[in-house]
Amino acid sequence: MGAYIFLLASGPIAWSSRKQHVVSLSSTEAEYMSLSQAATQATWIRSLLKEVGFSQGQGTILYGDNKGSVDISNNPIIGRGTKHIDVRSHYIRQCVQDGTISLHRLPSASIIADTLTKALAFPTSDVPSPAQSQKPSQAGPI
Numbered sequence: 001m002g003a004y005i006f007l008l009a010s011g012p013i014a015w016s017s018r019k020q021h022v023v024s025l026s027s028t029e030a031e032y033m034s035l036s037q038a039a040t041q042a043t044w045i046r047s048l049l050k051e052v053g054f055s056q057g058q059g060t061i062l063y064g065d066n067k068g069s070v071d072i073s074n075n076p077i078i079g080r081g082t083k084h085i086d087v088r089s090h091y092i093r094q095c096v097q098d099g100t101i102s103l104h105r106l107p108s109a110s111i112i113a114d115t116l117t118k119a120l121a122f123p124t125s126d127v128p129s130p131a132q133s134q135k136p137s138q139a140g141p142i
Helices: 027-051 067-074 087-097 112-116
Strands: 002-008 011-018 060-064 101-105
Touching (some): 002 112, 011 027, 027 067, 087 101
Parallel strands (some): 060 101
16 A cells, blocks of 8 residues: 655645555565655656746655665665565666655654544543443442
């Protein structure tokens, strides 16, 4: 499952959450493929903004929570652990090298797009649930 959310002026302008069509051999590879998909969307958004007069001087910042995928993306050398990855998934590397994308690692708890792919915990509160607030019957013994 791959997901991304793009924010502009603190508001979401593009998001996606979908099942990956390629089988990955590790979570690092799956996250790497998701980063490449996000990079293609970032490239499109950059070109749209440039077309309407808002070109960016710096690279678009993408955040990933998998250390391995961020390291692979920032390292242009293909090693034995990455040689089996499909060529189209290496688009993120090209974007990082040409400065279109600036990739940073964040902890999973800080990744907003994870809300699109993971179950969220129910909030806890001090208010009792309806089942807890019902009083036992006041009827006496029969």
